[in-house]
Amino acid sequence: MNTVDIPRPRLSLVPGEVVESWNDPEIEAHFRTSYIEGTPPPTSLSLDAHNRDTQRAGRRFMWFIFHEGLVEHRLKELLRIKIASWRNCDY
Amino acid sequence: MTEKQLTKAGEADAEGVTPREQAALRFGKRLCYEWPDLNQGNYEDLLRVFTQQEMIEVVTLCAWQFGGPNMLTSWGAEGYKRDGKVVLEALPVRLAYADAAKSEAPRPAIPHPPMLSISDLINRAIQRRSPPPGWLKFLSPHPFLPSTWGALYEAVVEGGIVENRIKQLQRVLLAEYVQCPGWAPEASTSLTAAGIGSRERAALRSLDLTMFSRRERAALRYTEGLVGTGQVSDAAFDDLKAEFTESEIVELGYAVSVQNGASRVFRSLLGTKWVEPR
Numbered sequence: 001m002n003t004v005d006i007p008r009p010r011l012s013l014v015p016g017e018v019v020e021s022w023n024d025p026e027i028e029a030h031f032r033t034s035y036i037e038g039t040p041p042p043t044s045l046s047l048d049a050h051n052r053d054t055q056r057a058g059r060r061f062m063w064f065i066f067h068e069g070l071v072e073h074r075l076k077e078l079l080r081i082k083i084a085s086w087r088n089c090d091y
Numbered sequence: 092m093t094e095k096q097l098t099k100a101g102e103a104d105a106e107g108v109t110p111r112e113q114a115a116l117r118f119g120k121r122l123c124y125e126w127p128d129l130n131q132g133n134y135e136d137l138l139r140v141f142t143q144q145e146m147i148e149v150v151t152l153c154a155w156q157f158g159g160p161n162m163l164t165s166w167g168a169e170g171y172k173r174d175g176k177v178v179l180e181a182l183p184v185r186l187a188y189a190d191a192a193k194s195e196a197p198r199p200a201i202p203h204p205p206m207l208s209i210s211d212l213i214n215r216a217i218q219r220r221s222p223p224p225g226w227l228k229f230l231s232p233h234p235f236l237p238s239t240w241g242a243l244y245e246a247v248v249e250g251g252i253v254e255n256r257i258k259q260l261q262r263v264l265l266a267e268y269v270q271c272p273g274w275a276p277e278a279s280t281s282l283t284a285a286g287i288g289s290r291e292r293a294a295l296r297s298l299d300l301t302m303f304s305r306r307e308r309a310a311l312r313y314t315e316g317l318v319g320t321g322q323v324s325d326a327a328f329d330d331l332k333a334e335f336t337e338s339e340i341v342e343l344g345y346a347v348s349v350q351n352g353a354s355r356v357f358r359s360l361l362g363t364k365w366v367e368p369r
Binding site: 007008009010011014015016017018019020025026027028029030031032033035036041042043044045046047048049050051053054055056057058060061062063064065066067068069071072073074075076077078079080081082083084086087089090 | 108109111114115116119120122123124142143144145147148149151152153155157159160161163164165166167168169170172177179182183184185186187188189191194198199200201202203204233234235236239240242243246247250252259279321322328332336337338340341342345348355
C-alpha cells in the first residue's frame with residue numbers, strides 16, 4: 001500500500017478565543033476575509049497570530065500588494081502559484 | 092486559465108498568457124532559478140510592458156513570493172490541511188471568527204494602513220544602514236510599497252521581541268549567502284551596536300557557527316534553511332523550538348522572508364540606473 005507523506009504541523013494554531021479577545025477590527029477583517037477568499041487560509045493567519053505585531057505588519061504588506069496594487073490581480077495569482085511551484089514549495 | 096495553460100505558463104511557448112503576464116513570469120522564474128544572473132536587462136524587459144510603478148510592484152511581489160511561502164511551510168502550515176484544503180471541523184482548535192464566517196453578515200473591510208513618510212524611512216535607513224537606503228529609494232516611486240515593506244522590515248528586523256543581535260546575525264548570514272555585503276554593510280550601526288564585526292561575518296560566511304550561543308545557532312540554522320534550499324529540517328526546527336517561543340519563531344521567520352528575495356533583487360540592481368553602486 002502506498003503511504004502519503006503528510007507534513008506535520010510544527011507550530012500550534014492560536015485558538016479563536018485568544019484572537020477574538022483582542023477586539024481588533026483589522027485582524028478580524030483579515031480573518032473574515034480569509035474564509036471568503038480562501039487565500040490566505042485562516043490556518044496561516046492562526047499561525048502568525050502568535051505574534052500580533054508581526055502579523056499586523058506582515059498582513060498589511062501582503063494584503064495591499066496582492067489586492068490594492070496597480071497590477072491586475074490575475075497576474076499576481078499566476079506569480080503566486082508559479083513561484084511556489086518553482087521554489088518547490090507546497091504552500 | 093486551464094490546468095494545462097497554468098502548467099505551461101512561464102515557458103516561451105505558453106498559451107493563454109498575456110504579454111504582461113509572460114514578462115512577469117520570466118522575471119519570477121529567473122529570480123527562482125538564476126538569481127545571480129539577474130541584471131538591468133531583466134528590468135528593462137519588464138518596463139516594455141509595465142510602467143515603472145508597476146514594475147516595482149511586480150518585482151517586490153516576486154521577491155516576497157520567493158521566501159514568504161517557504162516560511163509558512165517551515166511552520167508546518169500544510170499539515171493543517173486535508174487534501175490541500177482547510178477543514179475547520181478537523182482542526183484541533185476553533186479558529187478566530189469561524190462562526191461569523193458562516194453567517195450572512197457582510198465582512199468588515201480591511202482598513203488602509205497608515206502611510207509612513209518615505210523620507211523618514213530613508214533617513215532611518217541611512218542612520219542604521221539597515222535596510223540599504225538604495226532599496227527604499229528603488230521602491231519610492233510606488234504609492235504604498237515603501238511604507239508597507241518598510242514597516243514590515245522595521246517591525247521584524249529592527250524591532251520586535253527577539254534580541255536584536257539575533258536578527259542582525261540573520262541579516263549578515265543572508266547577505267553573505269547571496270553575496271551582497273551591501274545588504275548588511277560592516278559599517279551598519281545596527282551591526283556594531285549588536286557586537287557583530289569581521290569575526291562574526293567571517294564565521295557566517297563559512298557557516299561555521301561554533302562561536303555563537305546555542306540560541307543564536309538555532310536561529311541561524313533556521314535562517315540557513317530558509318535562505319538556502321528553502322526547506323528546514325525537522326532537526327533544525329526542533330532545535331529552534333527548544334530555544335524560542337512560538338511568538339519569537341514567527342518573528343524570526345518574517346525577518347528572513349522580508350529580506351530573502353529582496354536582497355537578491357537588490358544585489359541585481361546595484362550599479363544600474365536605479366541603484367547607485369555601493
